[in-house]
Amino acid sequence: NAGVTQTPKFRVLKTGQSMTLLCAQDMNHEYMYWYRQDPGMGLRLIHYSVGEGTTAKGEVPDGYNVSRLKKQNFLLGLESAAPSQTSVYFCASSYEHLSSTNTEAFFGQGTRLTVV
């Protein structure tokens, strides 16, 4: 089982460049999430999706865009990268709504992004 796969694993960008992070899950999960993890800040939710064709803003959405054209994929885009977006990005998915009492989130291995 592949679970949740993120590509790429590492990337260095110059300020102002754009890129797309891809998240793919093979568990037929409805819900998908993008988080960023910074030292001392825990994980912060950027955007999430409750199903194919839907997206919603999380805690820190500015500077990012997302798309969920296919159920299994959730793309995170940076249109004009800034040094403040240097972080480790994690994608997660879940079968049910995370407020359900019997669900858990499955995480990818992360993408380490550095913006110089």
Add this chain to the structure above:
Amino acid sequence: SQQGEEDPQALSIQEGENATMNCSYKTSINNLQWYRQNSGRGLVHLILIRSNEREKHSGRLRVTLDTSKKSSSLLITASRAADTASYFCATDPTAGGTSYGKLTFGQGTILTVHP
């Protein structure tokens, strides 16, 4: 602002000892989850406790939840060197009984277990 706050930020113990980590949160929740993260890896789900439960066990893990104090604790008994990791609590904040559908994480506790 972070919904969950873990305490302590770091914990260092000897193999065989018990490790206790605490989590406090701010708003009403439907459930609380604990996750583990090994260095450089993604998070892995450990255990979920519902808002109407007070205690739950899973192997060497024991989780308690006190909704009146908005706090939870994770106890790892008979710790092993392999338990060395960061541990995060996560909650789904609700307002007026309605969940936002988001899982909000605390800053984590770094646990080091010395052989």
